[in-house]
Amino acid sequence: MDRAGVTRRRVLISASAATAALALPFIKRAGAAEDKRLVVYNFDGVLGQAVKDLWIAPFAKKNGVTIDTITMTGSSPPMAKIKAEIDAGRPDADVIPMQLTDHVFATRNNMLQTIDRGGMPEYANLYPQFITDNGPGLIIWCYGLAYNTEKIKTPPTSWRDLWNPAYKSKVALNEALFEQALQMVNLTFTGKPTPVDDATFKHLGDLKPNLLTLWTTGAQAEQLLRTGEVWITPLWNGRVFTLKDQGVPLDFVVPKEGFFVRYDPYCIPKGARNPGLAKEWVNFICNEAPQRELAEKLYYASPNKLVRYPPELAKRVVVSSPEVLKKAVTEDFAAIVDHLAEWRQRWDAWKQS
Amino acid sequence: MLWLLLPSATLYVVTFVIPLAIVIVFSFASYRAGVTTLGLSLDNYRAIFHDGVTFGIFAHTIRLAIVITAACLVVGYPVAIAMRRARPRGRLVLLVLIVSPLLTSVIVRNVAWLLILGRTGLLNRALLDLGLISAPLRLMYNDLGVVVAVVHVYLSFMILPIFASLSAIEPSIEESAMSLGAPAWRTFLQVTLPLSLPGIIAGSTIVFILAMGIYLTPVIMGGNFVVTVPMVITDLVHNQFNWANASALAVVLLFVIGAAASALNALGRRGRVPS
Numbered sequence: 001m002d003r004a005g006v007t008r009r010r011v012l013i014s015a016s017a018a019t020a021a022l023a024l025p026f027i028k029r030a031g032a033a034e035d036k037r038l039v040v041y042n043f044d045g046v047l048g049q050a051v052k053d054l055w056i057a058p059f060a061k062k063n064g065v066t067i068d069t070i071t072m073t074g075s076s077p078p079m080a081k082i083k084a085e086i087d088a089g090r091p092d093a094d095v096i097p098m099q100l101t102d103h104v105f106a107t108r109n110n111m112l113q114t115i116d117r118g119g120m121p122e123y124a125n126l127y128p129q130f131i132t133d134n135g136p137g138l139i140i141w142c143y144g145l146a147y148n149t150e151k152i153k154t155p156p157t158s159w160r161d162l163w164n165p166a167y168k169s170k171v172a173l174n175e176a177l178f179e180q181a182l183q184m185v186n187l188t189f190t191g192k193p194t195p196v197d198d199a200t201f202k203h204l205g206d207l208k209p210n211l212l213t214l215w216t217t218g219a220q221a222e223q224l225l226r227t228g229e230v231w232i233t234p235l236w237n238g239r240v241f242t243l244k245d246q247g248v249p250l251d252f253v254v255p256k257e258g259f260f261v262r263y264d265p266y267c268i269p270k271g272a273r274n275p276g277l278a279k280e281w282v283n284f285i286c287n288e289a290p291q292r293e294l295a296e297k298l299y300y301a302s303p304n305k306l307v308r309y310p311p312e313l314a315k316r317v318v319v320s321s322p323e324v325l326k327k328a329v330t331e332d333f334a335a336i337v338d339h340l341a342e343w344r345q346r347w348d349a350w351k352q353s
Numbered sequence: 354m355l356w357l358l359l360p361s362a363t364l365y366v367v368t369f370v371i372p373l374a375i376v377i378v379f380s381f382a383s384y385r386a387g388v389t390t391l392g393l394s395l396d397n398y399r400a401i402f403h404d405g406v407t408f409g410i411f412a413h414t415i416r417l418a419i420v421i422t423a424a425c426l427v428v429g430y431p432v433a434i435a436m437r438r439a440r441p442r443g444r445l446v447l448l449v450l451i452v453s454p455l456l457t458s459v460i461v462r463n464v465a466w467l468l469i470l471g472r473t474g475l476l477n478r479a480l481l482d483l484g485l486i487s488a489p490l491r492l493m494y495n496d497l498g499v500v501v502a503v504v505h506v507y508l509s510f511m512i513l514p515i516f517a518s519l520s521a522i523e524p525s526i527e528e529s530a531m532s533l534g535a536p537a538w539r540t541f542l543q544v545t546l547p548l549s550l551p552g553i554i555a556g557s558t559i560v561f562i563l564a565m566g567i568y569l570t571p572v573i574m575g576g577n578f579v580v581t582v583p584m585v586i587t588d589l590v591h592n593q594f595n596w597a598n599a600s601a602l603a604v605v606l607l608f609v610i611g612a613a614a615s616a617l618n619a620l621g622r623r624g625r626v627p628s
Contacts, residue, residue, distance in 0.1 A: 080590055105594045108387040169472065169491075175577040212472070213494045213576030220573070223464070229471055337387055340593050345406045348585070351578050352409060 038277050040095040041077050042069040045219075046242065047139070047298060054293045055285045065277065074176070074217060076102060082269065086111045089271045094278040097138070097264040100333045101179075101340070106267065107134065108337075113268045113275060120279065122286035122304075127322065130263060130303035136286050137263035139294070140301035142318040142328075143180065144259045146235035148225060150249045159188040159255045162232060163203075167210050170231040172224055175214035178347050179336050180260055183329065184234060187257050193329050196343055201350050214351075225250060236262075238299045241316045254318060254327070261319060261328040263303070379600035389597055397601030407585065407602070414581045415609065417496065418564035422511075424504045425560045426553065429511035433552070436512070437519045451513070454506040463573040466493070466502045470574075494576030499567070502574045507563055511556035518552030519545070554621035558614050565610050582606050 040056070042048045048071060060067045070092065072078070076099050083106075085091045098106060106112050112134040117123050123131055130137040145156050151170070162171050173181045183193035185203045212230055215221045218239050224230035226248055240252040266285070268278045284290065291302035295309065301319040314320035319328065383394045401407045436447050454462060469475045470492040477489040492498060522545065530540040568583040577584075582602060589599035 076591070079594060080596065101592070105387045175572075214578065216572055216577065223467070227471070227473060229473060337594075341595065341598075344588065344593065345404060348410065348580055349406045351580060352406075352413070 035274065036063075036065040036277070038065060038067045038095065038274055038281055039093045040067060040069055040278075040281070041072050041093050041097060043075055043097070044071050044073060047075075047238070047300075050294055050297050054297065055290045058290070059281055059284045063280075067281070075099065079105060082106075083109060083111060086269050086271055091269040091271050093269065094272040094274050095135075095266055095268055095282060097266050099264060100137075100262060100331075101337055103132065103134070103265050103267065104333050104337045111269055113270055113272065115268065115279065115282075120283050120286070122283045125288070125306050126286060126303045127305060127325070129325075132265045132267075134267040135265045135282055137265045137303060138285065138291075139264050140303065140317075140319050141262045142237045142254075142259055142301065143177075143234055143262070144237065144252055144254045144318070145232060146221075146225065146240045146250055146252055147232040148228060148230075148249055149251050151228065151231045155251065155253055156232065157253065157256055159184055159234075159257055161255075162234075163207055163210065165210075167231055169210065169212045170229075171207070171210040172213050172215055172221070172230045172233040173211065174216070174221070174234060176216045178214075179340060179343055181234070182343055182347070183331065184260070187329060191257065193331060194335070196339065196346070201346060204350055205353070237316060237318050241299045252316075258327050258329045259318065260331070261325070376600045376603055379596050380604045382597040382600070384595045384597040387594055389595075394597075397598045398605070400598060401602060401605055410580050410585055411582055411605075411609075413579075414565060417499065417567075417579070417581065418561050420496075421500055421503050421507065421564040422557050422561045424500060425508050425511040426557060428504065429508050429556070430515060430553075432508075433512050433515035433519055433549075436516045451509045455509060459506075459569050460573070462506060463502055463570060466498070466505075466574060470498055470501065493574050494578060496575070496579055498574040498576075499571050499579050502570050503564060503567055507560045510559045510563065514555035514559070515549055515552035518549045518555075522548045551621055554617050558617045561613055561617070562610050565606065565613075 042051055042056075048069075052069065056067045056069065059065070077096050079102055082091060082093075082096065114133050115135055117131065120136075123136065126136055130140075145159070145161065147156055149155075152167075161167075182196045182200055182204075185200050185207075186196065187193050189199070189203050213224070215224060215233070218236075221230075221233060221235055222239065222243060225233070225235075225243070235252070237252050240250055244250050244252075266282050268275055268282070272278055286304060288304055288306040291304040292307045294300055295302050295307060295317050296313065299313070299316040301317040309317055309320045319325050378391065379389070380397055381393050381395070382389050382391045383396060384390075401411070432447065432451065436444050439447060467474065471477070472489040472491075474492070476492060477486075480486045481489065493501075526548070527540055527544050530544045531537070535543070566583050567581055568587060571577070571579040571581050571584060583606075586599045586602050586606070589595045589602065
């Protein structure tokens, strides 16, 4: 055998060395990825896609980090699962957008980190009422009336229009936000959202002949409006204008009694694996550019004062200035959570009646 | 021998026994202002019977499940007989038709029903065009819509067990009855029907259990006006964060289903209905 020749052993050794050399960068990258990786809960549908494109991708690219998403169904995170994970010290995400009632529950159960306002430079540009101890309230949803412009020629001006006898079996309410429906009834007849009492349910009873159904998801509301089964329903602005752009004969009005505003605090759970990067990302998404881009795409208003809306867009986002925001109904979410059980029972009893 | 059962027993313990134990523990916990504290309280059980609403929803869910089971039986039994009489090819076609609803998602199925039963749906439009009605009928967003959509999908769970027990009947038994002068209806009532009882019991048990757990169909087809126990449990867990109350409701639901299944089982074990 040739002394300088290739032996089997030498081939094997060099082959493994070469493999190791090739694999090395990947191994190193995988190690580094742990502290450069963020997991965030995200919405489904068009909103989830927009958040991915406008808030997640630019930050990931700029900072060379990976951001994975967990998709929520029905715009609300699975609180039971998240609580169990936090109790066990291992939440599956670093950032969780929460509905306001979820947020009350999470703070009462001590599930969230307190974010030091000094550590969030972009907070200086946000309207203070949208900053919570656990994160900024983003994606301002605005609830008013959506109506079919072919069937209803005179645009509605008041929540009272839902009770119009001409709309028999043509009205729907949002079951998923029944607590808001109750406050809406009060707002219509007393000018104040609470207290929910016998009078509230009497007025709801009067609405029954007009009620075709109670929907639970935006997709369902969309289907009811598209087919013309429902002519008028409380709905949020973003959904209506997206449909209007597609040519569905719909429009959105802000009733004179006032409108409801909801937003999602972006929170960091206790025990999150990467709180530093999570804060950086949350601070990033509060910036003018990502905020403006989401407003331009899906018409959800921003809490950032620097975002300027051209007139047509201002109409669509509704909450375009502090003056408009003043017309929004002030809701006490802690009180809502406290009354939820009682209200739900009365609501269920009303449905059976 | 026992070690052969180990894998399935482990799976059963991990995915069923432990979670069920947790639910039972939580059902005795107490809930206040968003915070759950473990304990030994009976308040959650008391609430079901005394809050004035939940018990009514329970009764309605049971009533709905009975109606659904009965409707499946009435619609399904003739289909099972047809399947028994059909030739192999026809039997296959029937089988595919019966099982096909199970192959579509519950959402797609319900949306299809919306198009048929809605106020501007196919059925209402046809009836209006034929002049049989002057205003659209309310065919959904009520119990009727829920029953129709649920029967559509659970029918197969009724037909297949009945078909199996019908197939097990020796044709010679029915032939003897006929040859001894019994008319067809009498042969059916006194021979075929009693002999197919095990299938009826099995089918009814499965359909009843499934119907007690309906959630999405009442949400869509009932327009949320039809409230079932699973809907209340989901709301308690998801929106009210009241896991203590939800757990108690789940335990009672499980108990009712268990009791109903045992009752049906006992009925089946009594054997043939006395003639």
